[in-house]
Amino acid sequence: MNDALDDQWNPTDQDGSPHEGGFRARFDVTTERGGPRYGEFNEQVRLLMDRVRYACPTGELTDELIADLKSINGKLADVQIDEWHTPAGTRIDLPARGNITVPPYDVTDAGPDGVTAQITFRPYHLGGNDAAHGGQVAVAFDDLGGMASALKIQGVSRTAYLTVNYRSITPLRTPLTIRTWVENLDGRKVYVKGTLHEGDRLCADLDALFIRLKPGQP
Numbered sequence: 001m002n003d004a005l006d007d008q009w010n011p012t013d014q015d016g017s018p019h020e021g022g023f024r025a026r027f028d029v030t031t032e033r034g035g036p037r038y039g040e041f042n043e044q045v046r047l048l049m050d051r052v053r054y055a056c057p058t059g060e061l062t063d064e065l066i067a068d069l070k071s072i073n074g075k076l077a078d079v080q081i082d083e084w085h086t087p088a089g090t091r092i093d094l095p096a097r098g099n100i101t102v103p104p105y106d107v108t109d110a111g112p113d114g115v116t117a118q119i120t121f122r123p124y125h126l127g128g129n130d131a132a133h134g135g136q137v138a139v140a141f142d143d144l145g146g147m148a149s150a151l152k153i154q155g156v157s158r159t160a161y162l163t164v165n166y167r168s169i170t171p172l173r174t175p176l177t178i179r180t181w182v183e184n185l186d187g188r189k190v191y192v193k194g195t196l197h198e199g200d201r202l203c204a205d206l207d208a209l210f211i212r213l214k215p216g217q218p
């Protein structure tokens with residue numbers, strides 16, 4: 001990526017601290033960033049992706065849609081900030097903490113013993129044959145495995161490996177139960193397990209290793 005683009009997507013944060021790479025030792029949790037309708041905004045973006053995934057627009061409509069999307073992108077270009085201060089990823093009151101790149105989940109229970117959430121893969125998470133893409137299942141496990149690790153160690157960790165076993169089809173548009181928990185702690189090594197169920201049926205399970213970051217580790 002050239003310097004101009006890197007500056008656009010990876011600016012120095014508003015506190016003026018240089019970008020350190022990787023994760024930071026602080027993790028902001030918010031409920032107000034982006035305002036009271038930020039969740040509705042997220043939902044419209046997800047709906048857009050659902051509609052795009054299954055759309056077959058005419059040439060004329062594509063021209064119109066490009067103009068509309070250019071207008072929307074122009075508005076969003078005016079409100080770009082650094083990643084550490086965006087609502088996305090920190091809004092714990094919203095599905096998937098307001099991060100539209102993660103399949104939407106609602107945490108129903110979370111603590112040092114693990115995390116339980118209801119998750120619904122959207123139409124745009126299609127892999128094929130009306131089932132979820134395996135990579136999207138892995139995204140959900142990574143995020144919620146990372147959360148289980150964070151809540152256990154009260155600190156920041158990074159995924160070293162993530163093994164997903166796909167045991168049966170993961171349906172779209174269906175509320176599923178996803179669980180993650182720390183199975184074992186060994187120094188900085190945080191061993192995480194997880195399951196994804198539709199009712200009693202196991203769709204996938206997780207075996208992952210997260211490594212607690214050292215103070216100041218980029």
Ligand SMILES: CCCCCCCC/C=C\CCCCCCCC(=O)SCCNC(=O)CCNC(=O)[C@H](O)C(C)(C)COP(=O)(O)OP(=O)(O)OC[C@H]1O[C@@H](n2cnc3c(N)ncnc32)[C@H](O)[C@@H]1OP(=O)(O)O
Nearest residue numbers: 027092107110142143146147150158159160161189209211
């Ligand atoms: C109501 C709700 C409340 C909500 C509360 C909100 C809280 C939410 C909080 C948070 C949610 C966050 C969710 C996001 C989660 C997403 C996480 C990601 O996707 S992270 C991006 C992908 N991962 C990378 O890019 C890593 C790239 N790799 C690295 O950076 C390094 O390799 C790293 C840090 C993983 C390890 O490097 P080293 O230098 O620090 O450590 P070394 O010495 O290499 O390893 C330490 C030990 O681990 C073993 N190890 C390391 N990697 C291993 C591997 N792949 N397999 C087996 N062992 C491994 C080593 O052998 C060593 O073991 P020995 O201590 O000697 O016994």
